[in-house]
Each structure stands twice: as structure tokens, then as C-alpha cells.
Amino acid sequence: MNNTKYGHLIPATLFTLFSVSMTVEDWTFGYDLILNNPLAFLFLGLALSLWCMVALFTTFYSIRLVTLFSVLFGFRCSLGWPLNLMTGSNNIPILAFDILLVLSSLAYLIYSLGFLGSNDRSAQFNAKHFGKLFLIVHALPVLFLVIYCFGISQGVSNLSGGYVHLDAEGIKIKSTQLVNDEGKKAHLIGMMHVGETSFYEAIQRSWKENPDASKVILEEGVSDRDGILTSKIDYTLMASLFDLQAQPELARQQSSPQASPSGAVPLAITKINADIDISEFSPQTHQTIDDIFAYNSSTDPNQMMIEMFTTPVDNQEVARIIYEDLLGKRNAHLMEVFRSKVHKYDELFIPWGALHLQGIEADLQKDGFHQVSEQYNTVFRWETLKKLAALVQDDY
Numbered sequence: 075m076n077n078t079k080y081g082h083l084i085p086a087t088l089f090t091l092f093s094v095s096m097t098v099e100d101w102t103f104g105y106d107l108i109l110n111n112p113l114a115f116l117f118l119g120l121a122l123s124l125w126c127m128v129a130l131f132t133t134f135y136s137i138r139l140v141t142l143f144s145v146l147f148g149f150r151c152s153l154g155w156p157l158n159l160m161t162g163s164n165n166i167p168i169l170a171f172d173i174l175l176v177l178s179s180l181a182y183l184i185y186s187l188g189f190l191g192s193n194d195r196s197a198q199f200n201a202k203h204f205g206k207l208f209l210i211v212h213a214l215p216v217l218f219l220v221i222y223c224f225g226i227s228q229g230v231s232n233l234s235g236g237y238v239h240l241d242a243e244g245i246k247i248k249s250t251q252l253v254n255d256e257g258k259k260a261h262l263i264g265m266m267h268v269g270e271t272s273f274y275e276a277i278q279r280s281w282k283e284n285p286d287a288s289k290v291i292l293e294e295g296v297s298d299r300d301g302i303l304t305s306k307i308d309y310t311l312m313a314s315l316f317d318l319q320a321q322p323e324l325a326r327q328q329s330s331p332q333a334s335p336s337g338a339v340p341l342a343i344t345k346i347n348a349d350i351d352i353s354e355f356s357p358q359t360h361q362t363i364d365d366i367f368a369y370n371s372s373t374d375p376n377q378m379m380i381e382m383f384t385t386p387v388d389n390q391e392v393a394r395i396i397y398e399d400l401l402g403k404r405n406a407h408l409m410e411v412f413r414s415k416v417h418k419y420d421e422l423f424i425p426w427g428a429l430h431l432q433g434i435e436a437d438l439q440k441d442g443f444h445q446v447s448e449q450y451n452t453v454f455r456w457e458t459l460k461k462l463a464a465l466v467q468d469d470y
Contacts, residue, residue, distance in 0.1 A: 097172035152225030235432025244455035252443035287420035292348035305367035
């Protein structure tokens with residue numbers, strides 16, 4: 075490749091388009107996913123491949139430019155830790171680093187057009203330049219590994235309002251107890267549809283405390299009275315793939331208060347389904363749920379996994395569905411049921427998905443409840459993922 079005045083123009087243009095498109099997606103998407111759709115993933119792969127090839131095998135890019143881009147992109151992929159810890163938000167640091175990335179790519183584009191001085195840099199292979207960039211390109215991801223882990227952990231915590239916690243042991247979910255001035259207790263119990271048996275055993279034991287109090291469990295569980303969905307919402311296959319347990323029936327009732335098999339509770343506890351019917355969702359939500367759970371038609375765990383990760387999904391539509399239908403409408407209905415029952419019972423248990431609980435807790439606080447305690451239960455340990463790794467190894 076010969077020297078050329080505009081030798082930087084093509085990669086500079088690509089990186090500018092990449093930075094701008096990524097920023098626009100982050101502004102409009104409104105949900106914390108690093109890669110928003112397959113097209114963005116493809117564009118990212120092409121851009122980074124071009125970056126590495128040109129940076130490593132030519133002298134187009136200076137050491138400082140490669141380092142600057144790698145650091146900015148690294149912080150962006152780690153959700154901006156520790157800035158997301160300081161702000162309690164994922165979007166603010168991501169957008170901040172997006173803006174810096176756009177500004178640096180624009181500056182490089184202007185430089186490539188020759189407006190910031192001469193850019194007649196040789197494009198020939200240079201062993202010394204190659205060696206330095208090779209070390210930088212491979213060393214920075216290793217250095218950022220810890221930052222990625224802390225960033226993703228904090229990002230999950232921010233997204234769930236602190237109800238989901240990732241640490242060295244595994245995934246943990248918070249349960250919170252709130253009390254009002256009348257002494258009524260509301261238990262927000264973070265749930266997950268798939269987990270270790272010990273997690274559900276700990277949840278089942280929580281109903282047994284204070285046996286003399288009148289209690290009600292406001293259960294989660296969308297009904298489908300009209301048979302609208304064509305796919306079956308069932309997590310059994312997913313649980314079997316990861317050697318975990320699907321969420322069992324809550325508060326299994328026993329025939330005698332004296333009997334105490336594992337997980338059984340006295341008949342005095344009332345269970346009420348406080349969820350809505352699928353008919354209250356939009357047609358788009360019906361179709362998206364069917365698409366997501368299409369894997370349930372498979373009885374082969376390996377085929378199920380392939381279908382789970384290859385089913386095309388419009389992530390922006392998923393984000394709207396999550397916030398408007400799956401969270402907004404259901405939380406609103408739950409609070410209606412809660413307010414109609416709060417004067418009848420001493421303790422009200424709300425074992426719902428962790429993403430629901432941030433909004434539910436805010437609604438309870440508006441109703442005069444305040445937090446008095448919290449604890450974390452381990453959903454599953456990272457060790458349980460070894461089964462998945464073994465499956466992949468066996469197949470390949």
C-alpha cells in the first residue's frame with residue numbers, strides 16, 4: 075500500500091459512523107443492553123476487525139489513538155464503571171463515553187481529511203510499531219477484565235433497583251421487609267423462574283415465621299383464559315439444561331398443621347393470584363412472548379438452546395413490552411389487589427420477579443410503608459454453569 079493523503083479516510087469514516095450509530099441506539103433504546111440488535115453486532119464486529127487489522131499491520135494509527143479508542147470502548151462496554159456506581163445509573167456513563175467516542179472519531183475524521191496538519195504516514199508494515207500495538211490490543215482487554223466484572227455487576231444492580239446482585243459466588247436476589255404505622259408487614263421476595271433447589275427452600279421457609287399472624291401470598295402468574303398464546307410458558311427445559319430447578323408451587327399446603335415436610339406450610343396461609351390475564355397485553359406482546367418461548371416446542375436440550383439464542387427478536391419492542399406491559403400493567407394490578415387486602419391480613423408476601431420489586435417498593439413507600447430489613451438469597455452459584463460448559467465441550 076502506497077502513502078496517500080487520504081489513507082486514513084476509510085477507517086475514520088467507518089469508525090465515525092459506528093460511534094454515532096451506537097450513540098443513537100443508546101439514546102433511543104432505553105434499555106441496558108450493550109448490543110441492541112444483530113445488525114449492530116455485525117457492524118461492531120466489522121469495525122473492530124478493521125481496527126485491529128489496520129492498526130496492527132500498518133502505521134496508520136498512532137499508539138495514543140489506539141489506546142484512547144480502546145480505553146473509551148472498554149469503559150463503555152463495562153457500563154462505565156465506576157461512574158455507574160457513583161451515579162446509580164447505567165445510561166449516564168454509557169452516553170458519556172459514547173459522546174467522547176464520537177468526538178474522538180470526528181476529530182480523527184477531520185485529521186484524515188488533512189485539516190489538522192499532514193497525515194502522510196507510511197502504511198507499510200513496521201515491526202516495532204506492530205509489536206507495540208500488538209501488546210496494547212491484547213493487554214488492555216486483560217486489564218479491563220476486572221472493570222468489566224464490576225461494571226456489569228453494578229449495571230445489573232442499577233437495572234433491578236438493587237434487588238439482583240452479582241458477586242464471586244453467583245447470582246443473589248434481595249428480599250425486603252417493609253412495615254407501616256399500623257404494624258402491617260409487606261414482604262417483597264425477589265424470585266427467579268429458574269434457580270437452585272436451596273434457593274426455593276429458603277423462600278418456602280419464610281412463610282413459617284410468626285405462625286400466629288394472618289398471612290396472604292399475592293402470587294405472580296399471568297393467566298391465559300382465552301388460549302391466546304401458541305407457545306407454552308414453561309421453564310422446565312431451561313432448568314434441566316443448566317441442572318437447575320424450575321420455580322415450584324409456592325406455599326405447598328399440608329393436610330395437617332402438625333405435619334412439616336420440606337417446604338410445606340400450614341393451611342392458615344391464603345394464596346391469591348394478583349396477576350393479570352394475557353388478554354390485557356397488546357397483540358405485539360402476545361407475538362413477542364410466543365417468539366421468545368418458541369423453544370418449548372423442542373424436547374432436545376441442545377436444540378432448545380440453539381432456538382433460544384437464534385430466535386430473531388426486536389429488542390426495542392422487547393424493551394417497550396418489559397416496561398409497559400410486563401412491568402407497568404402487572405405492577406399496577408398487583409398494587410390494587412394489595413390495597414384491597416392490606417387491612418385484612420397482618421403480613422402480605424409478594425414473591426415476584428426481581429425486576430418488578432423496585433417499582434412495587436416505591437408504590438409501597440407512597441402508601442406509608444418503610445423498609446426495616448433485607449437479606450440476599452443465592453439463586454445459583456457460578457459452579458452450576460459447569461454443566462453448560464461440559465455440554466458445549468461434548469458437542470464440539
